[in-house]
Amino acid sequence: MELIKTDIAIVGAGGAGLRTAIAVAESNPDLKVALISKVYPMRSHTCAAEGGAAGVIKSDDSLDLHFNDTVGGGDWLTDQDVVEYFVNEAPKELLQLEHWGCPWSREPNGSVGVRPFGGMKIKRTWFAADKSGFHILHTLFQTSLKYPSIERFDEFFSIDLLMADGRCQGVVAMEMKSGRLFRFQAKAVVLCSGGAGRMFPFSTNGAIKTGDGTAMAYRAGVPTKDMEFVQYHPTGLLATGILLTEGCRGEGGVLRNKDGYRYLQDYGMGPETPLGEPVLKTMELGPRDRLSQAFWHEQQKGNTIPTPWGDSTHLDMTHLGEKHIDERLPLVRDLSITYAGVDPVKEPVPIRPVVHYMMGGIHTNIDAETPVPGLFAVGECACASLNGANRLGSNSLTELLVFGKRAATNAVEFARNRNSEANESELQEQADKVQTKVRELVQRSGGAESIAGLRSEMTKSLEEGAGIYRTEETLQKTCNTIADLRKRYAGIELHDKSNVFNTDLFQALELENMLALAQTVAEGALARKESRGSHQRLDYEARDDEQYLKHTLAYYQGDEAPRIDYHDVVITKSKPGVRDYSGGAK
Numbered sequence: 001m002e003l004i005k006t007d008i009a010i011v012g013a014g015g016a017g018l019r020t021a022i023a024v025a026e027s028n029p030d031l032k033v034a035l036i037s038k039v040y041p042m043r044s045h046t047c048a049a050e051g052g053a054a055g056v057i058k059s060d061d062s063l064d065l066h067f068n069d070t071v072g073g074g075d076w077l078t079d080q081d082v083v084e085y086f087v088n089e090a091p092k093e094l095l096q097l098e099h100w101g102c103p104w105s106r107e108p109n110g111s112v113g114v115r116p117f118g119g120m121k122i123k124r125t126w127f128a129a130d131k132s133g134f135h136i137l138h139t140l141f142q143t144s145l146k147y148p149s150i151e152r153f154d155e156f157f158s159i160d161l162l163m164a165d166g167r168c169q170g171v172v173a174m175e176m177k178s179g180r181l182f183r184f185q186a187k188a189v190v191l192c193s194g195g196a197g198r199m200f201p202f203s204t205n206g207a208i209k210t211g212d213g214t215a216m217a218y219r220a221g222v223p224t225k226d227m228e229f230v231q232y233h234p235t236g237l238l239a240t241g242i243l244l245t246e247g248c249r250g251e252g253g254v255l256r257n258k259d260g261y262r263y264l265q266d267y268g269m270g271p272e273t274p275l276g277e278p279v280l281k282t283m284e285l286g287p288r289d290r291l292s293q294a295f296w297h298e299q300q301k302g303n304t305i306p307t308p309w310g311d312s313t314h315l316d317m318t319h320l321g322e323k324h325i326d327e328r329l330p331l332v333r334d335l336s337i338t339y340a341g342v343d344p345v346k347e348p349v350p351i352r353p354v355v356h357y358m359m360g361g362i363h364t365n366i367d368a369e370t371p372v373p374g375l376f377a378v379g380e381c382a383c384a385s386l387n388g389a390n391r392l393g394s395n396s397l398t399e400l401l402v403f404g405k406r407a408a409t410n411a412v413e414f415a416r417n418r419n420s421e422a423n424e425s426e427l428q429e430q431a432d433k434v435q436t437k438v439r440e441l442v443q444r445s446g447g448a449e450s451i452a453g454l455r456s457e458m459t460k461s462l463e464e465g466a467g468i469y470r471t472e473e474t475l476q477k478t479c480n481t482i483a484d485l486r487k488r489y490a491g492i493e494l495h496d497k498s499n500v501f502n503t504d505l506f507q508a509l510e511l512e513n514m515l516a517l518a519q520t521v522a523e524g525a526l527a528r529k530e531s532r533g534s535h536q537r538l539d540y541e542a543r544d545d546e547q548y549l550k551h552t553l554a555y556y557q558g559d560e561a562p563r564i565d566y567h568d569v570v571i572t573k574s575k576p577g578v579r580d581y582s583g584g585a586k
């Protein structure tokens with residue numbers, strides 16, 4: 001196995017990974033950075049983000065308003081010190097991107113344009129048409145190329161972390177084109193490996209979002225946090241689950257049921273406004289959890305439209321006009337025509353709620369540190385508790401930047417104080433174990449289980465048991481199914497035994513990761529006997545601050561279900577209150 005010695009290893013080259021790498025290089029150009037990614041950086045999921053990134057910039061807005069929207073939107077499960085730091089740093093980071101060349105869309109007077117976004121009661125989302133993620137990622141990627149200390153390892157699949165002397169000292173990864181294993185030895189490791197929405201059957205997430213880094217940390221003893229909070233986006237394109245950005249509603253699109261009725265007015269989201277009026281104060285820009293729940297209720301009432309791909313409602317943008325759609329939502333038009341055969345200029349587009357984002361992830365503090373020394377995590381794989389029980393759209397692109405920079409500062413500091421030599425033999429021993437595990441997986445024969453079969457049972461079970469609404473019974477069933485699937489995983493057999501781009505192998509490793517995380521979702525949800533944000537229990541409909549105003553931690557216990565524990569929420573200035581979207585602020 002090849003050894004690569006570096007100072008800071010970063011797993012993931014999406015928005016979080018690239019921002020972290022740049023900040024390390026800027027703070028100390030002598031530190032070597034290994035940037036490891038299972039795809040070429042521009043193929044990371046950040047590229048798919050459409051709507052934009054939130055940060056206070058306009059004179060009618062304030063840091064307090066952004067703070068309040070985020071804390072209330074997260075149903076008070078956010079850590080308020082984290083939110084405060086975030087809203088303060090957000091505008092600086094977005095301006096920094098501007099200076100690096102990000103082509104933000106403009107107001108007619110040339111200032112940065114902002115659009116409304118769900119749960120944000122004022123316009124504060126910076127955007128670059130509806131390709132914001134592409135432009136942000138491109139800006140970061142091209143900036144990262146300036147720094148010779150950043151060495152990229154594209155198409156390297158990370159498998160497990162290396163721990164010695166009670167701290168994280170590296171990672172084992174496979175070069176995908178050759179099947180060769182590499183041991184990256186590092187003074188600090190930063191996980192930036194993205195979310196895990198692919199655990200569910202209908203998802204806006206790219207196929208690579210399988211929670212690998214989160215599962216690696218979990219196996220290494222770091223608890224996951226708040227995994228039961230899974231965000232459904234209310235407007236996924238029917239059949240494929242491709243996202244139609246919240247920007248569609250920000251620009252004035254409305255939701256209609258089978259009778260053409262704007263149903264959100266029946267769910268406490270304010271009165272109907274005339275078409276063409278700014279919808280900022282009303283229902284279409286309620287938060288994602290509430291809108292997805294409203295769909296479920298319409299379904300129960302028989303107000304949705306049955307289709308071969310499941311029930312749907314409509315996103316109607318026909319009143320916006322061709323010019324406006326082409327200027328502000330060109331990608332949405334393209335996607336709707338290509339994948340649903342519907343031109344939003346002429347017809348309403350069929351949509352349904354789809355899994356979009358994991359609020360939970362690797363347990364970190366405000367410094368992006370995990371409880372394991374030397375191991376940091378940033379972005380969607382992490383849970384710094386900015387998003388609480390429900391993330392507000394457009395906060396996470398900014399989160400990558402704000403906490404990427406902070407993680408870098410702390411990882412650099414950690415690396416500076418780490419002069420002692422790594423415990424080579426212990427690290428080698430662990431790396432050898434990974435090698436044995438991979439060999440065994442590839443060579444195993446006679447197994448009756450298929451990767452695709454187990455994966456589809458897992459996704460179905462999560463959707464049925466731990467979807468938009470949950471009960472004790474459905475959750476218990478899902479917990480049992482996932483536990484069983486984890487056992488059956490031992491019976492899979494790979495059909496590809498080769499070393500060259502063995503996608504069978506990578507899918508097997510991804511499945512193992514997803515199964516472990518699926519268990520934290522279902523077990524965490526079963527234990528949380530209340531309804532909060534995206535976690536809605538039909539058998540416990542109320543929020544219960546007395547017992548559950550706390551974060552769920554899930555600890556890995558090998559083949560067993562995780563041990564569930566809890567952790568205090570940081571409350572500074574906003575006492576838990578009622579989430580009110582009936583009228584909104586100005």
Ligand SMILES: Cc1cc2nc3c(=O)[nH]c(=O)nc-3n(C[C@H](O)[C@H](O)[C@H](O)COP(=O)(O)OP(=O)(O)OC[C@H]3O[C@@H](n4cnc5c(N)ncnc54)[C@H](O)[C@@H]3O)c2cc1C
Nearest residue numbers: 012013014016038045046051052158194379380394396397
């Ligand atoms: C369709 C869509 C639209 C969105 N729109 C918005 C929006 O408008 N505004 C907003 O704020 N948020 C939006 N989000 C959410 C936001 O884009 C993501 O949460 C964020 O981009 C995640 O960034 P990341 O850097 O954490 O992870 P990613 O961009 O997903 O990158 C993960 C990286 O980890 C690497 N990786 C993963 N596993 C391994 C492994 N085993 N070995 C090596 N490398 C690995 C991958 O190669 C990749 O480079 C959207 C999400 C989706 C899916």
